[in-house]
Amino acid sequence: MANHTLALRHQFDDVDQQKDASTFGMWLFLATEVLFFGGMFCCYTVYRSLYPAAFGAASNHLSVIWGGVSTAVLICSSYFMACSVNSAASGRKNALITYLVLTILFAATFLVIEMSEWHNLYTEGMMPGFNFTFHEGDFRHVQLFYCMYFSMTGLHASHVTVGIGILTVLLIRAARGVFSPQYHTPVEVSGLYWHFVDLVWIYLFPLYYLVARHVHAG
Amino acid sequence: MITAIAPPRENYLTHEYGIKSWLLTQDHKRIALLYLGAISFFFFLGGIFATIIRLELLTPPGDLVSSQTYNKLFSLHGIIMIFLFMIPSIPATLGNFLVPMMIGCKDLAFPKINLLSWYIFMAGGALILYAMLRGGVDTGWTFYVPFSTSYANTYVILTAVGIFIAGFSSILTGLNFIVTIHRMRAPGLTWFRLPLFIWSMYATSVIQVLGTPVIAVTLLLVAVERGFHIGIFDPALGGDPVLFQHLFWFYSHPAVYIMVLPGMGVISELVSVYSRKRVFGYKFVAFSSVAIAVLGFLVWGHHMFVSSQSVYASLIFSFLSFMVAVPSAIKVFNWTATLYKGSISYDTPMLYAFGFIGLFTIGGLTGTFLATLGFDVHVTDTYFVVAHFHYIMVGGTMMAYLGGLHYWWPKITGRMYHEGWAKLSALVVFLGFNLTFFPQFIMGYLGMPRRYHAYPPEFQVYHVLSTAGASVLAVGYLIPAIYFIWAMRYGQPAPDNPWGATGLEWQTSSPPPPENFEITPVVTQEAYDYSILEEMTVG
Amino acid sequence: MSEHIVTKKQYAHVFVILLILTLTTSWAAYFDLGKLNVVVALVIATIKASLVVLFFMHVYWQTKLTKLVVVSGVAWLALLLWLTLTDIVSRGWLPFPGK
Numbered sequence: 049m050a051n052h053t054l055a056l057r058h059q060f061d062d063v064d065q066q067k068d069a070s071t072f073g074m075w076l077f078l079a080t081e082v083l084f085f086g087g088m089f090c091c092y093t094v095y096r097s098l099y100p101a102a103f104g105a106a107s108n109h110l111s112v113i114w115g116g117v118s119t120a121v122l123i124c125s126s127y128f129m130a131c132s133v134n135s136a137a138s139g140r141k142n143a144l145i146t147y148l149v150l151t152i153l154f155a156a157t158f159l160v161i162e163m164s165e166w167h168n169l170y171t172e173g174m175m176p177g178f179n180f181t182f183h184e185g186d187f188r189h190v191q192l193f194y195c196m197y198f199s200m201t202g203l204h205a206s207h208v209t210v211g212i213g214i215l216t217v218l219l220i221r222a223a224r225g226v227f228s229p230q231y232h233t234p235v236e237v238s239g240l241y242w243h244f245v246d247l248v249w250i251y252l253f254p255l256y257y258l259v260a261r262h263v264h265a266g
Numbered sequence: 267m268i269t270a271i272a273p274p275r276e277n278y279l280t281h282e283y284g285i286k287s288w289l290l291t292q293d294h295k296r297i298a299l300l301y302l303g304a305i306s307f308f309f310f311l312g313g314i315f316a317t318i319i320r321l322e323l324l325t326p327p328g329d330l331v332s333s334q335t336y337n338k339l340f341s342l343h344g345i346i347m348i349f350l351f352m353i354p355s356i357p358a359t360l361g362n363f364l365v366p367m368m369i370g371c372k373d374l375a376f377p378k379i380n381l382l383s384w385y386i387f388m389a390g391g392a393l394i395l396y397a398m399l400r401g402g403v404d405t406g407w408t409f410y411v412p413f414s415t416s417y418a419n420t421y422v423i424l425t426a427v428g429i430f431i432a433g434f435s436s437i438l439t440g441l442n443f444i445v446t447i448h449r450m451r452a453p454g455l456t457w458f459r460l461p462l463f464i465w466s467m468y469a470t471s472v473i474q475v476l477g478t479p480v481i482a483v484t485l486l487l488v489a490v491e492r493g494f495h496i497g498i499f500d501p502a503l504g505g506d507p508v509l510f511q512h513l514f515w516f517y518s519h520p521a522v523y524i525m526v527l528p529g530m531g532v533i534s535e536l537v538s539v540y541s542r543k544r545v546f547g548y549k550f551v552a553f554s555s556v557a558i559a560v561l562g563f564l565v566w567g568h569h570m571f572v573s574s575q576s577v578y579a580s581l582i583f584s585f586l587s588f589m590v591a592v593p594s595a596i597k598v599f600n601w602t603a604t605l606y607k608g609s610i611s612y613d614t615p616m617l618y619a620f621g622f623i624g625l626f627t628i629g630g631l632t633g634t635f636l637a638t639l640g641f642d643v644h645v646t647d648t649y650f651v652v653a654h655f656h657y658i659m660v661g662g663t664m665m666a667y668l669g670g671l672h673y674w675w676p677k678i679t680g681r682m683y684h685e686g687w688a689k690l691s692a693l694v695v696f697l698g699f700n701l702t703f704f705p706q707f708i709m710g711y712l713g714m715p716r717r718y719h720a721y722p723p724e725f726q727v728y729h730v731l732s733t734a735g736a737s738v739l740a741v742g743y744l745i746p747a748i749y750f751i752w753a754m755r756y757g758q759p760a761p762d763n764p765w766g767a768t769g770l771e772w773q774t775s776s777p778p779p780p781e782n783f784e785i786t787p788v789v790t791q792e793a794y795d796y797s798i799l800e801e802m803t804v805g
Numbered sequence: 806m807s808e809h810i811v812t813k814k815q816y817a818h819v820f821v822i823l824l825i826l827t828l829t830t831s832w833a834a835y836f837d838l839g840k841l842n843v844v845v846a847l848v849i850a851t852i853k854a855s856l857v858v859l860f861f862m863h864v865y866w867q868t869k870l871t872k873l874v875v876v877s878g879v880a881w882l883a884l885l886l887w888l889t890l891t892d893i894v895s896r897g898w899l900p901f902p903g904k
Contacts (some may be wrong), residue, residue, distance in 0.1 A: 058781075059366075059373035059450070069375040069449045075871050076441045076475055084479035087513050091487070091498065093511050093886055094893050116831040120824055127820040130861045134813060159825040176492030188504035195496045218400065237629065243861045250853045253827075254846035258834040260901035262842055448870065512889045563884055567855045567892065577899060580890035 064180055067233050078244050088200050092255060095192055100260070107260035109174055111165070111196075115257035116159045119249060125154035126246040131266030134237045136232035141225060148219045151242070155212050162205055169194070197256055204252060207245045208259070214238050225229045277777040279370065291379035293780060298363035299678070300384050301354060306747075308350040310342040313341025313740065315343035320736040322677055323729045328720035336719035337404035337421065344407030348430050350391050352659055353436055355520065356528035357443070357474075358387070360670045361467050363678060365443055368461050369777065370452025370787040375428030375445040383435040383442070390432025391663045397424035406717065408518070411499040415491040423492055425484040433482045436524075440474030443467055452770065454789035458552070461769050461793045462538075463544060465552040469559035473520045475526075477563070478728065481517035484510065503623045510575055515566035523562040524656055526626075527555055529666030533619050536669055537601045539767045544794040547600045554593035561590045568637050572646045580639055587637035594630050598623060609724035613765070614688040618669030621696045625661030631653060632707070647717070650710025661699055668695065668746065671711035675750065676764050681757030695742035701735025751798045768794055811863065819860045826853050
């Protein structure tokens with residue numbers, strides 16, 4: 049009992065109200081995030097509907113295999129996050145720590161794969177603004193595809209990086225034994241954020257790696 | 267009705283002292299005052315730009331400043347007034363102060379985030395100021411591409427990033443309010459017992475949370491395109507500049523409602539208390555706020571009728587734009603109906619409320635003119651548009667902001683302002699405002715384009731009138747600044763409920779204690795039930 | 806918003822389904838299905854996203870308010886796309902350049 053009365057901040061009447069407020073606040077923040085990414089998804093949709101052929105040609109430079117692998121890696125990370133929340137809620141400290149470490153490891157793996165992909169695109173001359181040497185067909189709109197690709201995956205990668213930071217803080221606090229079945233809202237709320245990051249990638253993967261592959265000129 | 271003045275109780279202003287106690291405060295009331303200071307500064311800064319603009323336009327040739335400087339002046343006037351004054355004006359000051367007090371709780375749900383939003387706002391503001399000192403920006407507040415990304419030779423990226431950052435302050439404030447209104451209401455305070463100010467703050471917050479991220483990401487893309495010289499919107503690089511306008515106005519049209527909805531909330535409070543009647547059609551007024559928030563997202567294309575947007579899309583947007591007139595009219599009619607057979611007193615806040623109702627009606631009706639495709643093509647980018655939105659923002663929001671500031675000033679500072687000076691300045695503001703902006707409708711209709719720093723001599727008479735009005739308006743804004751500051755120190759101590767109002771914020775001391783209420787209030791009746799107060803006075 | 810502890814088993818089921826769907830969608834991309842490629846990829850993505858939202862993020866057991874927030878986020882995004890596309894799609898319907 050003492051543990052969670054300590055954690056009650058003065059503006060709330062009781063712990064339930066505080067917990068509800070935090071979770072609800074995070075959901076609203078995620079609604080903001082949907083629209084934040086949404087602006088870029090809107091650009092993508094418009095440009096793809098205007099220039100399907102160029103988007104198809106551009107998409108074929110991305111590797112379905114590596115896209116699929118990074119998707120799977122991020123899903124694993126998301127799964128371990130869910131397990132972390134479960135362990136925190138049932139008060140199993142060691143399991144919580146293990147799962148958090150796994151979540152972070154898979155997140156880091158995702159970033160490594162993505163960086164190597166970016167590096168490949170850079171060396172192939174497919175990185176607008178830095179090294180773009182592609183000059184076949186409708187190359188301007190191929191460039192547009194890659195502008196959107198780097199903007200969106202870049203924004204997503206920055207969210208993954210922030211997520212790793214948050215998870216590391218959680219890990220430290222978990223190791224200190226801060227969380228208990230009564231008080232584990234931070235784990236839950238961070239979990240929501242982390243699943244959201246996964247969600248964005250669930251759409252980025254098909255939109256960039258899959259849907260445009262067979263669209264040919266016409 | 268006014269009780270004897272109790273011995274001074276500890277209040278939120280006196281329970282801690284020193285700069286640190288202000289800069290690290292998590293008290294929503296103190297944060298509201300931090301915002302008040304910041305936005306007043308930005309208001310006067312934006313006002314200085316407006317003054318130079320009006321002086322330049324006194325004579326037809328561009329003789330006071332160069333056209334390049336003039337472009338920077340109107341850009342900075344717009345950017346500072348919209349992003350650093352209007353958007354945070356009522357929500358971040360009055361809203362911050364009043365939302366927890368009106369719903370009877372101790373603080374917002376996330377006090378630390380509230381303080382953080384102030385710092386984020388200041389960081390964004392500082393960046394915009396820095397860009398201004400480096401040489402400013404000349405794209406207009408709209409940052410239209412490809413000018414902003416490929417041609418402008420000014421500090422576009424710095425300014426855009428400043429707005430991007432300030433946007434997050436707006437999002438976090440909105441988020442905080444929504445959670446607070448859902449989760450922290452006092453026992454018995456059901457949704458339909460809430461003051462209408464809370465309803466309008468709620469609707470505003472929804473727009474802030476769902477709209478602001480889109481402009482944030484759009485400005486980010488502008489900065490990326492400009493910074494790395496890659497194509498996203500620039501047609502020369504394969505992009506679509508009209509897409510930028512879609513994304514920009516998806517936020518920036520609802521942003522108009524971020525500015526005016528809180529004002530409408532203030533007016534509902536004022537009209538009710540000074541006619542001593544329940545707001546006519548409470549539920550309609552409450553739901554019209556939500557309706558405005560939702561419909562406001564469906565109309566952005568009316569800013570793009572001449573942008574090569576397809577005619578079919580323009581038709582849809584034109585039709586949807588007319589629909590926003592319905593909830594807006596509901597509000598105006600219901601305020602007027604509230605006055606009917608009310609026992610009206612003409613205190614200063616009520617004068618501002620009258621000003622708001624009249625000027626907002628003119629602003630709103632000219633808005634329906636502009637939603638008409640044929641008429642809009644004729645007056646696009648003329649002073650008609652300038653006059654229209656100044657009637658909404660200055661005639662509407664600014665009036666409501668000043669009215670609200672007067673109304674809650676005794677609660678905020680515990681002191682009364684000088685009623686005579688206040689009435690005089692309300693009158694001066696009203697006259698000055700109309701003299702400034704009414705001639706702009708006429709010259710706009712006659713074809714005077716906006717954003718020009720030189721013009722043909724036949725427009726001079728309107729410009730002279732407008733500049734004269736602006737001088738009067740400036741005086742009207744300076745007088746309150748002086749007597750408010752004076753009243754903070756020398757004003758009569760205010761009673762707890764000087765206006766005989768029913769809201770929970772009036773049932774605690776003036777200024778309120780740090781925890782707002784000594785005991786959590788329990789609400790048993792609907793808002794604006796003045797019969798209870800009368801019983802209390804008689805008994 | 807009473808707390809609901811989801812069992813590990815439920816998570817594991819969802820996890821396996823997600824991986825299978827990822828594999829399916831990648832595999833489907835190698836076939837030329839014409840316009841159906843887009844449909845298949847987006848339908849699968851939406852199923853995956855719904856699974857994550859409903860089970861990993863516990864929305865299935867959450868209050869109506871949380872569901873409302875989720876729906877509004879998606880609805881507003883749909884609004885942005887829909888009204889922007891009304892312009893993009895109907896450009897060029899009239900026989901005048903730029904209209």
